[in-house]
Amino acid sequence: MLDQTNLLADCSNCFGLCCVALPFAKSSDFAVDKDAGRPCKNLQDDFRCGIHTSLRRKGFTGCTVYDCFGAGQKVSQHTHGGTSWRDAPESASGMFEVFPVVRQLHELLWYLSEARSLQQTRIIFSELDAQIERTKNLADGPASAILRIDVAAHRAEVNVLLLRTSELVRSSLGGKRSRKTEHRGADLIGAKFRGANLRGANFRGAYLIGADLRAADLEGADLIGADLRGADLRGARLRGSIFLTRFQINGAIGDAATALPDSLPRPAHWS
Structure with a gap:
């Protein structure tokens, strides 16, 4: 069974991917506009945020809300072997494309691992185990394979089990x-x-x-x-x-x- 704590963001082992790969528009959540693939002006050389302790006060509430489900450190340290987009500029675009795909897979792993932890789902444990293994293998693959994944189709397969989990949990309450x-x-x-x-x-x-x-x-x-x-x-x-x-x-x-x-x-x- 997968440990959900491994699906929590660890920014200390990430190359600031959410601060570079993702775009954001000036709004109540972000103080400025930023294009995808362009580093946020607050990203420092060590990949840490220069205004981390004052993000909300300075108009970057959206940054405090976002969670990558551990995809940042996964892509940085596993998929790209610990070599940053700064050290290997030729890998930057590929790294930024892989990141949102792995995030979606890790989100699905979060749901699947929770479903597997519930006693109400014991009748589908084997199916959950199989889908956890398959999703984990997809996320563990090389960048080229990750970019070929049909995430929408995989999400639809996973959702069948998540709907079943929901029914089992909610029906167990009676009434x-x-x-x-x-x-x-x-x-x-x-x-x-x-x-x-x-x-x-x-x-x-x-x-x-x-x-x-x-x-x-x-x-x-x-x-x-x-x-x-x-x-x-x-x-x-x-x-x-x-x-x-x-x-x-x-x-x-x-x-x-x-x-x-x-x-x-x-x-x-x-x-």
């Missing part, structure tokens, strides 16, 4: 399903769920931007792909929810009373 718990892809921007019983709710791909989820009970809730930017999670019970990521909670509001899954570190900017 009847109702429209009040089915919110897949729903527009719930600014919705009021304070103190609500959302056990076993389906929020797959839902827009929960700015939603009030204070003290809500989200045990067994499926949060895969849910947009939690600005959502108020203070005091919310998320420990038993499934498919929650660092990327999602980094964009939300929380506090010391927010109960997170053990695999997720509490964001530094939460009060």
Whole structure:
């Protein structure tokens, strides 16, 4: 079974790939425009951020939210053998193309490894193990092979198991399903769920931007792909929810009373 801690970003072993490979536009999340493949003006010679401790204050909130699922160090140290794009400029474009592909594969590994850790999924353990091994092998391949991967097709295969996991977890809570718990892809921007019983709710791909989820009970809730930017999670019970990521909670509001899954570190900017 894959250790999810290996899918957390380790910037000390990365060549600043998210600061170079990815584009961003001047907005409430970023103070400036930056094209893909061009280093951020704040990236230092040692690949560290020159304003890391003041990113939010200086208008780079988007940087504090982003998570690469460990793809940065994987591409830097494994795929490209520890040789940076500065030391080998001819490898830069290929490295920058590989990075987002590996990030997607590592995101899938995050979901698969979580599914495999749940007792409710024991009837599909063998299928999960096989898919974890296959996805890991894809991410471990050489750059040329990674660039040939049909990520969309692979994601569709993985999603079959993730949907099955969701059904198994949510049905294990008992009780009847109702429209009040089915919110897949729903527009719930600014919705009021304070103190609500959302056990076993389906929020797959839902827009929960700015939603009030204070003290809500989200045990067994499926949060895969849910947009939690600005959502108020203070005091919310998320420990038993499934498919929650660092990327999602980094964009939300929380506090010391927010109960997170053990695999997720509490964001530094939460009060």
